[in-house]
């Protein structure tokens with residue numbers, strides 16, 4: 273590992289437990305490079321995760337971290353950010369964690385536009401528990417709970433985030449690693465609720481059931497089936513069918529929750545409240 | 547120069563398949579190995595995409 277990145281890891285916890293080829297390590301690598309690029313103060317940066325393979329990442333990171341309950345990372349993060357608005361609070365969550373058991377927390381954190389950065393590790397499956405479908409499992413895919421092919425429609429988490437009130441929304445992949453670093457850095461810098469969907473391969477619990485090949489093959493899929501926002505904007509809708517658009521999808525400036533909360537405190541206490 | 551930490555490498559083959567110069571292979575122990583350091587262009591993609599933090603590219 274690059275010497276400059278070692279300080280961001282609890283080196284005594286490595287190597288991590290993720291399967292060979294699992295993309296979680298690439299997403300976490302992109303996160304620490306984004307933190308390094310921004311020069312964030314580790315003592316002012318907190319990382320909160322839920323439960324799942326991806327959520328184990330908080331345990332490897334050398335920051336103040338909380339590994340919370342399944343689906344509840346955003347609730348702990350909301351509490352922390354309200355108590356300590358000066359902190360950079362980063363939430364690491366899986367597709368199941370964020371959109372199934374934690375779906376309600378996700379839309380309401382977005383609705384409040386609270387200044388949290390949420391990275392959704394989208395591997396299209398419940399990896400940790402052995403490959404059950406999640407709300408982001410594509411239609412017709414196989415999961416242990418849909419052995420004959422999935423008949424439900426998935427959420428588009430970026431659209432869900434935007435419609436719910438998030439003020440920064442982006443999508444990246446583990447193949448497009450440099451872009452992912454930049455998207456995460458922009459999401460952290462943005463004041464308000466930011467969401468980065470990181471498309472990541474789970475070769476073991478998702479890839480194997482769906483005969484998608486090994487980890488490099490799953491990353492080649494990411495390369496071949498995505499299109500940048502810029503390129504997509506020049507194409508007619510029918511040519512975009514089946515393509516996954518990556519890059520910064522949405523950004524707006526909007527009142528941020530903890531700042532608005534402070535204004536209420538100041539108004540009610542005549543400006544001398546804490 | 548590319549340095550591989552074989553204690554961290556899990557042999558996933560991502561670096562092998564994506565190295566633009568095709569200078570990485572898996573050895574008999576299924577660990578990444580550099581075939582020809584002199585051909586490395588220090589692009590750093592193997593390091594960025596290594597899920598196991600097993601690769602360091604030292605830019606010369």
Ligand SMILES: Cc1ncc(C[n+]2csc(CCOP(=O)(O)OP(=O)(O)O)c2C)c(N)n1
Nearest residue numbers: 324325326342366367368369397398399400
């Ligand atoms: C309250 C509760 N319900 C269910 C579980 C079992 N459980 C653990 S991880 C998980 C799903 C993980 O999926 P995801 O969030 O996509 O993470 P991944 O493992 O794919 O990274 C479930 C259902 C749990 N730990 N706690």
Ligand code: SF4
Nearest residue numbers: 290291294325399474
């Ligand atoms: S089960 Fe999937 S998500 Fe979990 S560590 Fe293995 S490859 Fe990664």
Ligand SMILES: [Mg+2]
Nearest residue numbers: 366367397399
């Ligand atoms: Mg998942």
